[in-house]
Amino acid sequence: MHAFIAIGVGLAMGLAALGVAIGQGLVGKGAMEGISRQPEMSNKLIAYMIVAMAVMETALVLGFVIALMLLGRM
Template sequence: MGKFIGAGLAMGIGAIGAGIGEGRIGASAMEAMARQPEMIGTLTTRMILADAIAETTGIYSLVIAFMILLVV
């Protein structure tokens, strides 16, 4: 029973962090696009790259949750 709670907490906390990070990245990118519309292409590319980096936290927490469930 404890490993299910541990896996759920690991995934939940990791997902919260990734969600907050991606939200801030998106908000900052939209603000920058509103200020400089001529840079939309460059900003979009950088936003997608930054989102991918922020999402790795969620992916790592998913892997750890599976390891808790299957190994421990």
């Protein structure tokens, strides 16, 4: 039973980190493309990018909390 919990912990953290990394990469790419097209909007685009990345980080925190809950069952 402990092996399945360990696999669940690894999957929870790994998949959460993978999803967040892909999402943040796409947001960063989009922001940089927007800044290259309209440099005068760079301050606004960077602010929106930071907020979007902070919202995406909640998925990683949720994965971490789930991993801790699973570890508590071991």
